[in-house]
Structure formats: structure tokens, C-alpha cells
Amino acid sequence: MRNHTSFETVPQGEQQRRVRRKEINRRQLLLRPVEVEKLVDLDHPVRAIWELVGGLDLEPFFAEIESVEGVAGRPVWDPQLLISLWLYAYKDGVSSAREITRLCDYHPAYQWLTGLEVVNYHTLADFRIEHKEALDQLFIDVLGVLSHEGLVTLQRVMHDGTKVKAWASDKSFHRKATLEDHLRLAREQVEQMGDPESEELSQRVRKARQRAFREKQQRLRKAMEQLEHLKARRSELSDKEEGKRRNREPRASTSDPEARIMIQAKGAYGPAYNVQISTDAQAKIIVGVGVGQSTDAGELEPAVERVEANLGDKPQQMVVDAGYTNQETIEAMARDHIDLIGALAERRNSRWDPLKWCGKSPEFYPQAFTYDAGKNGYRCPVGKELLYEGEERKGGWLHRRYRARASDCQACSFQTQCCPGTRRGRSLVHREQTVALAAFEAKMKTSEAQQIYKQRAGVAEFPHAWIKDKIGLRQFRLRGLSKVRIEAVWVCLTYNICQWIRLCWNPRRWVQA
Numbered sequence: 001m002r003n004h005t006s007f008e009t010v011p012q013g014e015q016q017r018r019v020r021r022k023e024i025n026r027r028q029l030l031l032r033p034v035e036v037e038k039l040v041d042l043d044h045p046v047r048a049i050w051e052l053v054g055g056l057d058l059e060p061f062f063a064e065i066e067s068v069e070g071v072a073g074r075p076v077w078d079p080q081l082l083i084s085l086w087l088y089a090y091k092d093g094v095s096s097a098r099e100i101t102r103l104c105d106y107h108p109a110y111q112w113l114t115g116l117e118v119v120n121y122h123t124l125a126d127f128r129i130e131h132k133e134a135l136d137q138l139f140i141d142v143l144g145v146l147s148h149e150g151l152v153t154l155q156r157v158m159h160d161g162t163k164v165k166a167w168a169s170d171k172s173f174h175r176k177a178t179l180e181d182h183l184r185l186a187r188e189q190v191e192q193m194g195d196p197e198s199e200e201l202s203q204r205v206r207k208a209r210q211r212a213f214r215e216k217q218q219r220l221r222k223a224m225e226q227l228e229h230l231k232a233r234r235s236e237l238s239d240k241e242e243g244k245r246r247n248r249e250p251r252a253s254t255s256d257p258e259a260r261i262m263i264q265a266k267g268a269y270g271p272a273y274n275v276q277i278s279t280d281a282q283a284k285i286i287v288g289v290g291v292g293q294s295t296d297a298g299e300l301e302p303a304v305e306r307v308e309a310n311l312g313d314k315p316q317q318m319v320v321d322a323g324y325t326n327q328e329t330i331e332a333m334a335r336d337h338i339d340l341i342g343a344l345a346e347r348r349n350s351r352w353d354p355l356k357w358c359g360k361s362p363e364f365y366p367q368a369f370t371y372d373a374g375k376n377g378y379r380c381p382v383g384k385e386l387l388y389e390g391e392e393r394k395g396g397w398l399h400r401r402y403r404a405r406a407s408d409c410q411a412c413s414f415q416t417q418c419c420p421g422t423r424r425g426r427s428l429v430h431r432e433q434t435v436a437l438a439a440f441e442a443k444m445k446t447s448e449a450q451q452i453y454k455q456r457a458g459v460a461e462f463p464h465a466w467i468k469d470k471i472g473l474r475q476f477r478l479r480g481l482s483k484v485r486i487e488a489v490w491v492c493l494t495y496n497i498c499q500w501i502r503l504c505w506n507p508r509r510w511v512q513a
């Protein structure tokens with residue numbers, strides 16, 4: 001008997017009346033028929049995911065399966081199921097294989113997918129990272145479906161990066177000496193574990209510990225390699241931001257050696273990766289995804305290559321913010337005949353005046369110096385020559401440096417206003433003005449280009465907000481650049497499928513069936 005009724009006496013005036021309440025019986029045992037097909041509604045998104053994945057070519061996933069008929073071995077889970085499970089989980093904001101396994105036990109959508117079976121979390125975790133090429137192909141195939149629906153045109157692509165926290169803490173970053181200590185300790189711990197055949201620990205516990213120590217050693221060695229890589233990179237870099245850090249000893253994380261300390265939302269610094277997303281403006285579909293370890297500078301050309309690899313064609317127009325626009329990028333886009341729309345970095349930093357900060361008077365700002373093309377030099381406000389000294393590349397710009405003679409400046413009565421605190425002569429940096437750069441600057445002054453640029457944030461940042469707020473990718477669950485990229489592709493694939501469900505999916509097929 002399921003429903004019990006209890007009575008309680010309630011005073012009611014002079015008489016008492018008894019209220020009947022339903023009681024909860026948690027000691028009962030039920031046997032109920034479950035019609036799996038009816039676990040989810042006909043218009044439930046899990047059906048859309050199953051339908052879309054089932055219509056794609058999953059041969060690359062099947063090609064890697066060794067269990068075949070006629071040969072001994074257990075059957076494996078259908079890739080269509082594992083892909084659908086991961087896509088539905090990401091759509092629901094779940095990125096843990098263990099959590100999916102738990103959900104298979106009681107959540108109707110997961111039960112409908114698996115037919116009331118439970119998929120082991122090891123199987124799910126391995127599947128997520130083991131099919132990199134097949135996953136890339138799946139991403140391309142879904143783009144093909146979206147293109148067929150007219151949601152991707154490549155006429156205008158907006159590109160931007162977003163920082164996503166790495167699976168590491170600030171405290172896991174160490175200098176070389178500390179990493180060497182950690183590595184020595186890890187080796188000693190492995191040695192102290194003694195005879196692997198010892199009976200003191202169960203075989204399972206012993207193997208788990210050995211694996212944990214082995215992985216720790218691998219991460220420490222990787223961190224040491226990354227330190228060397230960082231040192232080499234810093235010695236090459238000469239731009240202002242890296243220049244400040246050049247003299248500091250680099251640090252690498254023992255949790256995720258390939259993560260980098262980056263500035264994130266609200267100016268906070270922390271270990272992160274820079275996820276680069278190209279979004280087609282037609283329906284805000286992601287047409288390319290990459291993961292970087294540095295700033296946005298230099299990321300636009302690889303982004304264009306990714307879009308071309310995915311869709312067989314380059315975008316007609318790319319729209320980016322000031323983090324991407326520099327001389328190298330502007331010229332590369334002009335070479336590829338891509339219409340680049342973007343802001344220049346100077347505008348972004350216009351509130352900070354570095355010349356004023358280092359004590360120069362406005363009368364001696366660069367515009368007061370005149371360029372003499374014949375002599376390839378400048379002339380200062382008092383008529384002294386600044387001669388060509390050399391050129392260097394900084395943050396994608398070619399800088400030519402000119403310098404006055406030290407004797408001229410030391411004898412000059414305006415030295416404290418022109419070049420205070422330097423014994424060398426006044427220097428001037430000239431950014432080369434190429435044809436492509438001049439054309440870009442002229443284009444960006446037109447109202448048409450400015451109107452297009454105003455649309456950038458609404459399109460480029462839409463998928464960032466979706467993948468962080470709806471899919472929940474605020475921190476990667478995987479470690480290392482390669483695995484992090486795989487997770488980013490899963491998330492962007494989920495995002496695109498969500499857009500397909502939102503804009504194209506028609507559940508009538510299920511209703512009619």
C-alpha cells in the first residue's frame with residue numbers, strides 16, 4: 001500500500017477535527033515498468049543530439065575500434081552513444097566523466113541515451129581524449145551541416161580570444177631550483193616505496209600509488225622543459241610587456257606545466273589558456289577554434305588557416321579588436337585578400353601618455369621632429385640631426401630607431417625638457433608606414449568600417465558568454481595544451497550543435513515516428 005493517511009487532532013473552537021495527511025513511506029519496494037522511449041519528451045534536446053550525431057559519418061571513430069565480430073573480446077560502446085553522452089553532458093554544463101556515470105543511473109535523458117545501461121567513467125574519460133583527429137573531423141562535418149542550412153557564409157567572421165582557467169593553482173608555479181627539489185623528492189618517494197611485490201599493500205593500491213608518482217615525475221620533467229622554453233622565448237622577445245619580465249626568473253606549474261599566468265577578467269592574474277574562437281557573423285556559428293599560451297597578438301593568421309582547413313575557403317572579411325592589429329597581421333591579411341576591420345592598439349592605450357610619464361615636454365614630442373627622407377634621418381626642434389641607428393621588430397611592428405648625437409644633446413639648453421635623465425642623445429622610434437597599413441588606417445576612418453566594427457562585440461563575444469555561462473567552461477578539466485585543445489573542440493562542437501537545435505531542429509520527425 002503506497003499512500004498512508006494519518007490523522008492529527010486540531011483544536012477547532014470547542015470541537016476537535018482530525019486532518020488527513022499523506023505520509024511518505026521510504027520502506028517500500030517497488031517494481032515499475034519503464035518505457036525507455038517515453039523517458040524524455042519528443043522535443044527533448046537529447047533526441048536532437050542523437051539524431052544529428054547519427055546522421056554524421058562516424059567512420060573515423062569506428063576505424064580505431066579493435067573489437068570486431070569473429071574475434072574474441074567484449075563488444076564496445078557505440079561511438080554514437082559516447083559522442084552523444086559527452087555532447088549532452090557539456091550542453092548541461094557537466095564536464096566530468098564520473099558525473100556522467102552517476103547521471104546514467106537516474107537522469108531520464110542519460111537513461112534514454114544509454115537504454116538504462118551505465119557507462120563506466122574510464123570508458124568515457126578515455127574516449128574524450130583518444131580521438132583527436134576523428135573529433136576534428138566531426139567538428140568539420142557539423143560545420144558542413146550548418147553550412148548546408150545557410151548558417152555559415154564566411155562573408156564576415158569575427159575573431160576574439162577568451163581566457164579560461166587551467167587546472168592548476170597559482171601556488172603550483174615554481175622556479176627551477178624548487179622544481180629540482182620536487183623532482184628529487186619524487187624520486188626518493190618512489191625508491192622508498194620498496195619492493196613492488198610487497199604484500200603490505202593491496203596490488204590495486206600499490207599500482208595506483210606507483211602511477212600517481214610516475215605521473216608526478218612526468219609533470220615535473222615537463223615543467224623543467226617548459227622553463228627552458230620560457231627562458232629561450234623571453235630572450236627572443238623585446239616588446240614592452242615581456243621586456244619588463246625578462247630579468248625575472250621564469251616559473252612553471254607542477255600541475256599543468258603548459259599553463260601560463262595570464263591576465264583574466266577584472267584584472268586578476270592566474271594560470272590559464274587563451275581560447276581563440278572565430279565566429280561567422282551570419283548566425284554566430286563557431287567556424288574555428290584554437291588554444292594559445294600567450295596574448296592575442298599573432299593569433300589571427302593561424303585562425304584564418306583553421307577556418308580555411310575547416311571549410312575549404314578563407315573568410316572574406318575578418319573583424320578583430322586592437323589586440324590583433326599590428327603591421328605584420330595587416331600586411332598578411334592584405335596579401336590573402338581578406339578585408340580586415342579592426343582598431344589599432346594606440347587607440348586602446350590613448351589614456352596613458354608614456355612620453356609625459358618619462359618627463360618629456362609636449363614641445364619635444366615626436367611630431368615636433370621633421371623627417372628628411374633624402375638623408376633618412378630626423379631634425380629636432382633646434383635643428384640637430386637624428387641619424388638612423390637600426391631597426392627591430394616589436395609586437396608585430398617594424399620599428400626604425402633614430403638618435404641624436406650625445407654631444408649635441410648634452411650641450412643643448414632644452415635637454416631637461418627633451419630627453420631628461422639620459423646621457424645618450426635623444427632617440428625617436430619610427431613605425432614604418434607601408435601601403436597596406438596606410439590603406440587600413442584610411443579604411444578605418446570611414447563610417448562603414450566603424451559601423452561594422454561596432455558589431456564585433458555582439459558577435460565575437462556571444463559564443464564566449466555561451467560556453468562560459470551555459471556550458472560552464474570557466475576552467476579546463478584536462479591538463480596540457482593538447483588535451484586542453486581537445487576539450488575546447490568538444491565545447492565548441494557542443495555550442496554549434498546547440499545553435500543547430502535552436503535554429504534548425506524540427507522534432508516533428510519524432511512525433512510522426
Ligand code: SF4
Nearest residue numbers: 380409412415418426
Ligand atoms: S636635447 Fe638634443 S634632440 Fe632635444 S632639442 Fe636639444 S639637441 Fe635636439
